[in-house]
Amino acid sequence: MPTAHQENDPFEDRLGAALRQTGDTFDTDRPALIAAGHHRGRTLRLRRRAAVAGGAASIALVGIAGALVLPGSGSGGDAREQQAVGSGPRTSAPATSAATRAVSAERMIATLRQLLPEGAVSGAEGSGGGGVATPSVRLVYDDGEGGGAIAVSLNRVEPGSRTAREAIACPDKVYVPHDSCTSSRLSDGSVLMLFQGYEYPDRRVDTRLWRAELVTPEGEQISVSEWNAEAEKDAPVTRPEPPLSLQELRKVATASQWRALVPAEAGDPNKPETTTQPSAPAATFNGSAVDTLVTLLPKKAEVVSKGGEGDFGYVVVDDGRGQSLVQINVQPRMGDVAGELFTGAGTLPDGTLVSTRKTPGEKGGEGVVMWTADTLRTDGLRVVISAFNSGSQHTAATREAPALTLGQLRELALDPMWPTLLD
Structure with a gap:
């Protein structure tokens, strides 16, 4: 995943996961990065504030040698494995600390192996975890029609938190092109998101990514991803679609066996930090960035669509010369x-730092350019606005230049309305 404050693209972390967390969101949805230390924890929260749903971080894996062949019943594994991954009552095992919930890599592999339909498995790798670690497993599954990578990661999130909501929210097609995405509540109160999209948003390679995200009322998060290639990136496509059907993917993600293996504590970068000394409350943004932006746009910039919430949002405008x-x-x-x-930025008389730049688009759209105005007031409020010469970063340019000039972007970012939306 890119750094939280990318100099050339302040919105880098919103495009990915996501996908989760997603997000490389599996930029992505692959388990989320865990904060380490006070400064890094704050940075990650800012990064997540700038993230679009759908994303994910790379899975850390420990190699397990050998190939596995699945029996026809789909319930492979010897008696000891069956006992290890059974779905017995969770209250029967002590869970007084994160250490008591540590899960071995072998157990993660055995659980996924048990849940897969008939086929052959190779290259199985896993990682166990305790506390805020994220147990995971990755393997190549072949049903006879070609091998495809399958990955599972487990996490615990705070029920009802922003992290929990983002995990099961379908991404906006403006940022994450996809074929289908649904999010539904199950009978036990869990929410399941099923996503059918692509590893590369610009489709430069036709590697398909299908993903299931389950979050239970208790905060257990099960992430399952599959590809129509033997690796998520830099591997040739081996089949038209990933090996598991959407129904089979759903079955794996909702299997009760995973819930007993979820870490006892949340690995949530949005979790508030504990401090030894009380501090004065810091200002927070209390408004809708996109709704405020709409009120400030030039009249000729007709809003075609909009999205986002809180401190991030977007609009697609058309001034009669094409979408932007x-x-x-x-x-x-x-x-x-x-x-x-803001190295080299200009400084206004009131101390506000202002930087403007023109850069190529970085998401694969042919001929796409990005114009940006970035501002930082003396109270720490940063407002950054970017415009593109296309209705999406992933599609080809539809016009020569963005609908807003650099001067207009600068004026919008410096508007006195923004500080009034702080608490």
Whole structure:
């Protein structure tokens, strides 16, 4: 996953997961990065604030040698494996600490092996975890029609938290092109998201990514991903679609066996940090960035569509010359990164830092350019707005230049309305 404050694209982390967390969101949905230390924890929260649903982080794996062949019943594994992955009552095992819930790599592999239909498995790798670690497993499954990679990761999130909601929210097609996505509530109160899309949003390689995300009312998160290639990236396509049908993918993700293996504590970068000394409350953004942006746009920029919530959003506008994507991100408390993000920036009489730039689009759309105005006020409020000469970063340019000039973007970012939306 790119750094939280990419100099050339402040919205980098929104495009991916996601997918989760997604997100490389599996930019992606692959388990989320875990914060380490006070400064990194804060950085990750800002990164997630800038993330689009759907994303995910790379799975850390420990190699397990040998190939496995699945029996026809789909319930492979010897008696000891069956006992290990059984779905008995969770209350029968002590769970007084994260250490008591540590899961071996072998057990993760055995559980996935048990749940797969008839076929052959090779290249199985897994990682166990305890506390905030994320147990995971990855293997290549072949049903006779070609091998495809399958990955599972387990996490615990705070029920009802932003992380939990993002995990099971379908991504916006403006940022994550896909064929289908549904999010539904199951009879036990869990929410299941089923996603059918692509590993590469620009489709430069036709590697398909299908993903299931399950979040239970208790905060157990099960992420299952599959590809129509033997690796998610840099591997030739081996079959038209991933090996598991959508119904089979659903069955694996909702299997009760996983729930007993979920970490006892959440690995949630949005979890508030504990401090030894009380501190004054910091300003937070309390408004809708996209709704505010709409009110400030030039009249000739007709809004075709919009999306986002809170401090991030986008609009697609058309001034009669073609569609143009405009993104807005409002970030309070960013004064400590002024030296990192605003080197060489201009300074207004009131101390506000202002930077403007024109760069190529970075998401694969042919001929796409991105124009950006980035501002940082003395109270730490950062407002950054980018415009593109296409209605999406992933599609070819539809016009020579964005619908808004650099001067207009600068004026929008400096509008006095933004500070009034802080608490």
